[in-house]
Amino acid sequence: MAWTLDGASLGVGLAQQRWHEHTGTGNLPVSESGQGPVLAWGLQGQAGTLAGATLRWQLSGQGQQWASDYTGFKQYPDGSTQPWQQSNDWRSAQAMAQLEAAWPMRPGWQLLLSGAVQTQTQRRDLRQYREHMRQHNALAGVGLQWQAAPQWRWRVQALEPLGGASGARLSAPSLGFDADIQARTSMRSLELA
Numbered sequence: 081m082a083w084t085l086d087g088a089s090l091g092v093g094l095a096q097q098r099w100h101e102h103t104g105t106g107n108l109p110v111s112e113s114g115q116g117p118v119l120a121w122g123l124q125g126q127a128g129t130l131a132g133a134t135l136r137w138q139l140s141g142q143g144q145q146w147a148s149d150y151t152g153f154k155q156y157p158d159g160s161t162q163p164w165q166q167s168n169d170w171r172s173a174q175a176m177a178q179l180e181a182a183w184p185m186r187p188g189w190q191l192l193l194s195g196a197v198q199t200q201t202q203r204r205d206l207r208q209y210r211e212h213m214r215q216h217n218a219l220a221g222v223g224l225q226w227q228a229a230p231q232w233r234w235r236v237q238a239l240e241p242l243g244g245a246s247g248a249r250l251s252a253p254s255l256g257f258d259a260d261i262q263a264r265t266s267m268r269s270l271e272l273a
Contacts, residue, residue, distance in 0.1 A: 088125035095120065097144065108153050108161065114170060116146025133181040133193075140178075145171035154208050157256060166206075174200040182225065192223035192237060209252035217244035 083090045100113040120142040127135040147167045154164035178196035185191050196219040203212050223237030251258045 088123060091122045093120045094118070110150075110152035112148050112150045112152075112168070114146055114148030116144060118142055118144045127179070130181065133183045134190075136180045136182065138178045138180070139176070141173070141175040143171075143173045145169075148204075150206060164208075169205045170203070172200070172202045174198070188227050190225045190227070192221075192225055192235070194221045194223070194237065194239070195219065196221070196239065209250060209257070211251075212249040213246065214248070215244065215246040218242040 095118045096115065097118045098113075098115040101111065103110045103112075120140070122138060122140040124136060124138040127137050129135065148170045149165070150168050151165050152163075153161040155161050176196055176198040178194055180192055180194040182190040182192050198215075198217045198219060200215045201213065204210070218241070219239040220242050221237050221239035223235055225233055225235040227233050245262070248261045249259075250261060
């Protein structure tokens, strides 16, 4: 669904997502899978012109929460393990703010230069341990856009990291572990829309 008011448009969508992850080793195989709804939104508009380019802004985000099925092992303080299966609570949220300059090249074609900041959080409760991850990234990108009709645009855009950081809080009370972990992140994105 989409609404337009005073040059800005708001779009809201709901999709079903499925995922499956394999980790671990040959001796300790681990898999986790889940599916559930993803609520996405986007607000965009024009900010004027500069040096022959149309300036556009966009705010977007998405959120999801569902249960995931874990098959793997449970670890004990003495280092021993046993096979383990359970259902976990998993949730994620993401937001991005982007400013884009679009220069006309040929009829219908535009060159895009953009900058963005993005933040993402993810929480997972595996019963034997809990994790809360945070990522923050600054991105710059270039792309091409073709306006097929007033309501249809085709674009390809690549975003490269300028810098970013991530942090995680890992807590495993049964193992006596509770710590914050900080790291630098890099993110690359190729968008076809």
